[in-house]
Amino acid sequence: MIENQDDHHVNVDFDERNVVAETNENFDLKRGLQARHLTMIAIGGTIGTGLFLGSGASIAQAGPGGALISYLVIGVMVFFMMSSLGEMATYLPISGSFNTYAKRFVDPALGFALGWNYWYSWATTIALEITAGAIVMQFWFPDVPSWVWSLILLFIMLSLNLFSVKGYGEAEYWFAMIKVITVILFIFVGILLDIGAIGKPKEYIGSKNFDHGTFHNGFKGLLSVFLVAGFSFQGTELVGIAAGESARPEKNVPKAIKQVFWRILLFYVLAILVVGLLVAYDNPNLLGNSQDVSVSPFTLAFKLTGFVSASHFMNAVILTTVLSAGNSALYAASRVLYNLALEGQAPQILTRVTKNGVPLLSLLVTAFIGCLAFLMSLYGEGKVYIWLINLSGVSGFIQWAGISFIHWRFRRAYVAQERPLEELAYRAKLYPFGPIFACTLTILVILGQGYSAFTSENGVDAQAVVAAYIGPPVFIALFLVYKFVKKTKIVPLLECDFDTGRRKLEEKVVLDIEEETKFWGKISKALF
Numbered sequence: 088m089i090e091n092q093d094d095h096h097v098n099v100d101f102d103e104r105n106v107v108a109e110t111n112e113n114f115d116l117k118r119g120l121q122a123r124h125l126t127m128i129a130i131g132g133t134i135g136t137g138l139f140l141g142s143g144a145s146i147a148q149a150g151p152g153g154a155l156i157s158y159l160v161i162g163v164m165v166f167f168m169m170s171s172l173g174e175m176a177t178y179l180p181i182s183g184s185f186n187t188y189a190k191r192f193v194d195p196a197l198g199f200a201l202g203w204n205y206w207y208s209w210a211t212t213i214a215l216e217i218t219a220g221a222i223v224m225q226f227w228f229p230d231v232p233s234w235v236w237s238l239i240l241l242f243i244m245l246s247l248n249l250f251s252v253k254g255y256g257e258a259e260y261w262f263a264m265i266k267v268i269t270v271i272l273f274i275f276v277g278i279l280l281d282i283g284a285i286g287k288p289k290e291y292i293g294s295k296n297f298d299h300g301t302f303h304n305g306f307k308g309l310l311s312v313f314l315v316a317g318f319s320f321q322g323t324e325l326v327g328i329a330a331g332e333s334a335r336p337e338k339n340v341p342k343a344i345k346q347v348f349w350r351i352l353l354f355y356v357l358a359i360l361v362v363g364l365l366v367a368y369d370n371p372n373l374l375g376n377s378q379d380v381s382v383s384p385f386t387l388a389f390k391l392t393g394f395v396s397a398s399h400f401m402n403a404v405i406l407t408t409v410l411s412a413g414n415s416a417l418y419a420a421s422r423v424l425y426n427l428a429l430e431g432q433a434p435q436i437l438t439r440v441t442k443n444g445v446p447l448l449s450l451l452v453t454a455f456i457g458c459l460a461f462l463m464s465l466y467g468e469g470k471v472y473i474w475l476i477n478l479s480g481v482s483g484f485i486q487w488a489g490i491s492f493i494h495w496r497f498r499r500a501y502v503a504q505e506r507p508l509e510e511l512a513y514r515a516k517l518y519p520f521g522p523i524f525a526c527t528l529t530i531l532v533i534l535g536q537g538y539s540a541f542t543s544e545n546g547v548d549a550q551a552v553v554a555a556y557i558g559p560p561v562f563i564a565l566f567l568v569y570k571f572v573k574k575t576k577i578v579p580l581l582e583c584d585f586d587t588g589r590r591k592l593e594e595k596v597v598l599d600i601e602e603e604t605k606f607w608g609k610i611s612k613a614l615f
Contacts, residue, residue: 134266134354135408137319139401142362143372143384149312150303151296151363157312158319158359162352164528165320167521168487171494172324173344177512178585180340185324186427189489191584192496194577196570201489202427204562206453208482209420213457215479216413217241223406226398237461244413245454248421249445255418262411269404270354273385277361280391300368307538314536317529319355321483322412324490325419341513365391417457421450432569481558484533491526495519500583533559 145154181187186202189195220240221233228236247258279285302308326343362384366372372387385404389397425446428437437449498518501508508514515521537555540548569575 134263134270135319135322135412137315138270138355138358139385139405139408140383141315141319142359143366143387145312145315145359146363146366146368147370148304148315149308150300150368151359152301153303153309154312154359154363155356157309158316158355159352160528161313161316161320162355164525165323165487166352167516167525168491168529169323169326169344170515171522171525172326172490173340173513174511174515175494175497176326177340178510181426185486185490185493186423186430186432188493188497190430192493192500192578194570195573195575196566197489197493198430199427199432199569200562200566201486202423202430202432203565204482205486206420206423206427208479208486209416209423210453210456211460211479212416213241213244213413213420213454214460216409216416217244217457217461220406220409220413223402223409226402240410240413241454241458241461243410244417245450247414248417248450249447250443255414259411259414259418262407262414265404265407266411267350267354269385270358273388274354274357274361276392277365277388280388281361281364285392294364296364296367303368307542310535310538313532316355317484317532318480321480322415324486325415338512344513361388417450417453420453420457421446424449424453477554478558478561481533481536481555482562484529484536485558485562488526488529488533491522491529495522495526496580497583500580501585503580504583504585506585 142154145157148154149157175188179188185205186198188198189201190198217237217240218233221236224236225231225233248255276285304311326340365388366384383401383405386397386401389400394400424433424437425440427433428435428449437446437452439448440446494515498515501511537552540551540555
């Protein structure tokens, strides 16, 4: 929102070449996120129930070796995608940036489709998380209706987002900290159990669980875990969403990207390795109900140490995970919707923000849509709700492919306009291999994620095929409708806009960096 200093009327210019990013001081979004916030936002966005509950199922499907390879390959792909995003986000730090980058460097129709695709993905995720939260709470309070807990959790998430972006960052920081400490503790305990240092009875387990079923189910198992690993890593791109509200994007964003990749890869790969060492791939516990905390590999490991309250401990951690995921979903979706409104691709009224820099109406609209999706979940296994879940999940992969492709065009246009590479505060690694590899692999995952629907024992499962592939047609429809209505064209390389909203080095505001010298800043910097 831009306020005219002469007449105090709202006047937002939606001209394609003159969209002013949130970096302009007239905008009300606040740069309140420090480096530690960005790092933990990205880490917290990926460490969730997929690791705490789903890691065992991954080993059951592909064996310990297959699961390790799948997570390693997807982790490398995510690194290249994040590297591409980092180059653009440090040069043009804009909140909810994906649709703006697509509009400037590819085609406004692609920006429209990516923006609404990403907004929908996170808005639906809110419903999924509050539903999961209700299941977690019923572990302790089985007689309380699930909708009561869902409303309470939604209220908590909304409250955390209403105060300020710094409030969101602090909440996400501590949520992520709990998850990271739990993973580190699990890896440490798992190694001690494996070498026989602790446990009842104490025995040396070693690598005997790798001696059989290392690559269970062959290629089919490997592919199935590819998909699970991809879904597990979704959320890392939140660094790009938050760049526009980072105090020092040219420094904090690259730092977050570098730290996040190695730490997440380390956490996931080591956790998968430890699970594979402790529990055989054919252990019936790994094949249990994915919503049952008692069969989580983490719970099993802690129980082996004699920790009788392991289930309660893990349930509390998973509740934190749900709050973290829902908190991030509401934040990301509201910023994307706000940016769509700035670009003239959503109602202009959604650009209104509070004095604390919160896009209030975008936040409330997103929460409302999340509630509607939640109401559909009350029908249990309804077809429409299953389709919504699949549409939400696949949209994350579509977004990754879009980011990689946009960056390929970004760099080509940058070079075509003879701009010096030295002006890039952060350069993507192994360009052009990086974005091409990430984009190609992501598309293959999108195409292959319905593989099992074609290979079921009863032939082709038509309903499963529709549920798996409903996402891409919706995205293509958004793109084509906008392109037809607005008659947009691919932006020529020499006409790509690199200047609007850019913060030049000599114009950067002197920012308060005392945060890094505070006690918790030092602790997080040392550990993470």
